[in-house]
Amino acid sequence: MTHAAQPAGTDDRIDQLIRDTLAPQVEAIDQGLYPGDFMRALGSLGGFGAALPLEASGLGGDLPAQIDIIARVARTCGSTSFLTWCQATCAWYLHRSDNQAVKDRYLQAIASGRLLAGTGMSNAVKHLAGIERINLRGHREGDGYRISGALPWVSNLGPDHLLIVAAALDEGGYVMFAVPPGADGLTLRACPTFAGLEGSGTYGVRLKDLFVPPQDVLSGPEGFDAYVQGFKPGFLLMQIGMGAGLVQASLDTIHATNQRLQHVNSYLDDQEGDLERDLQQLVARTRELALQGRDAPLLSVLRARALGSELSLRATQSAALHAGAAGYLMSSPAQRRLREALFVAIVTPALKHLRKEIHALEQRQAA
Ligand SMILES: Cc1cc2nc3c(=O)[nH]c(=O)nc-3n(C[C@H](O)[C@H](O)[C@H](O)COP(=O)(O)OP(=O)(O)OC[C@H]3O[C@@H](n4cnc5c(N)ncnc54)[C@H](O)[C@@H]3O)c2cc1C
Incomplete structure (x- = not known):
């Protein structure tokens, strides 16, 4: 799909980069190689800033264009599509911050992939949904904050990477901030x-x-709730790109195996036509919500994100069953995608977390 607002040929160049640089590394990535070269090259093509204005090193497009890029990466490598989401989401947080100083410091470098960045927001997002205690705490000190605590798992990190997290303050409220590479503490x-x-x-x-x-604060306690509500639809909708790409790749596998095995594969659940129809509906719904920006109804966004997880689980399982023993080889993408789809359903917001939030909103609407 070509997006009207972005420079002509961008999609083709990204597809070529995925084919030439990412595809040959997929098994090594699955075994532990961090694809830093691919991430920097994708950034130089605007792969993290499709929805950002040109002056922010973006492509001047829209959120559906960014979701589409994440899906293109996921069709080849689910793990790297998560890194693409991490990086694009850090750029998204910065773009939406009211603090010009933090934008000036990091936005262009992150949107263009010169500086790679992780988002350690799972704990805070789960805490705000009433699921767990917040792990990072601190207090005001002068014109900044002093913070301590630990997060068990944050991706897209390395010694030269930036980190974006949020902490609770002893005096009440929350602060969201960037931690530059090599920061003391x-x-x-x-x-x-x-x-x-x-x-x-x-x-x-x-x-x-x-x-x-x-100059490293994205949001202080004053505007924190509005800031989180503002970035949350984009945060969630971009994750659907990871699922959509895995479903598309599973359809590719199902289609290829059916050339030989249709006579027996036809007895399986989740046939090619069913999954194709469900994927098209999910992509159309996601696009519609993404174009609404921060006005997209949260309940609809949460439902779409949950559907993205459910469809990824169904499609990757069906593809593995279609592929049979060949799909059970460690060299087969079918078994790798099962593990990647499970991640789509457990990364925050996990399917259980989404269903909890959906239930709470439905109860509130019914009352
Ligand atoms: C590969 C991978 C990459 C991730 N990348 C990120 C990221 O980039 N940013 C981010 O913010 N989060 C990241 N996470 C965390 C993820 O988003 C979830 O928050 C996490 O999987 C916990 O969700 P849960 O539904 O299992 O929590 P629950 O089932 O509610 O579990 C409760 C809590 O127990 C803790 N816990 C359970 N087992 C362990 C354990 N063995 N060691 C330490 N703590 C434990 C978890 O922190 C969890 O929050 C990553 C997780 C994984 C597995």
């Missing part, structure tokens, strides 16, 4: 081996008496 710790996403640059993060100067 920041430590990254290696994680245990995961079932997938091994090449996602995922670390445990510890902050010990970290000082956050005012």
Whole structure:
């Protein structure tokens, strides 16, 4: 799909980069290689700033264009599509911040991939949904904040990467801020081996008496709720790109295996036509919501995000069953995508978290 607002040929150049640079590395990424070269090259083509204005090193397009880029990456590598989401989401947070100083410092570098960045917001997002206690805490100090605490898993990190997180303040309210590479008080710790996403640059993060100067603050306690409500639809809708790409890739597998095995594959659930129809509906719905920006009704956005997880699980399982023993080889993308789809359904907001929020909103609307 070509997007009217972005420079001609961008989609083709991104597809070529995915084919030439990402596709040959997919198995190595699954086993732990962090695709830094691909991420920087994707950034130079505008792959993290499709929805950002040109002056922010963006492509001047819209959110559906960014979701489409994440889906294109996911069709080849689900793990790297999560990194693309992390980076595009950090650019999205910065773009939406009212603090010009933090934008001036980091937005162009992140949108263009010169500086890679992780978003450690799962804990805060779950905390705000009443699921768990907040892990980072701090207090005001002069014109900045002093913060301590730890997060077990944050991806798209490395020694030269930026981190964006949020903390609760002793005096009440929350602050969301950037932690530049090598900041005093920041430590990254290696994680245990995961079932997938091994090449996602995922670390445990510890902050010990970290000082956050005012120029690193994305939102202080005053505007925090409105700021989170403003970026949340984009945060969620961009994640659907990860699922949509995995479903498309699963359809490719199903189509290819059906050339030989249609006579027996036809007895499986979730046939090619069913999944294709459900994918088209999900993509159309996501696009419609993404064009509404911050006015998109949260309940509809949460439902679409949940559908993205459910459809990814169904499609990757169906593709593995269509592929049979060939899909069970470690070299087959079918088994890798099952693990990647599981991640789409457990990364915050996990399917259980989405259903909790959907239930709460439905109850509120019914009352
Ligand atoms: C590969 C990978 C990459 C991730 N990348 C990011 C990221 O970039 N940014 C981000 O903010 N979050 C990241 N997460 C966290 C993720 O988004 C979820 O918050 C996390 O999976 C916990 O969700 P849950 O539904 O399992 O929590 P729940 O089931 O509600 O579990 C409760 C809490 O227990 C903690 N917990 C459970 N088991 C362990 C354990 N073995 N070690 C430490 N803590 C544990 C978890 O922190 C969890 O929040 C990542 C997780 C994984 C597995």
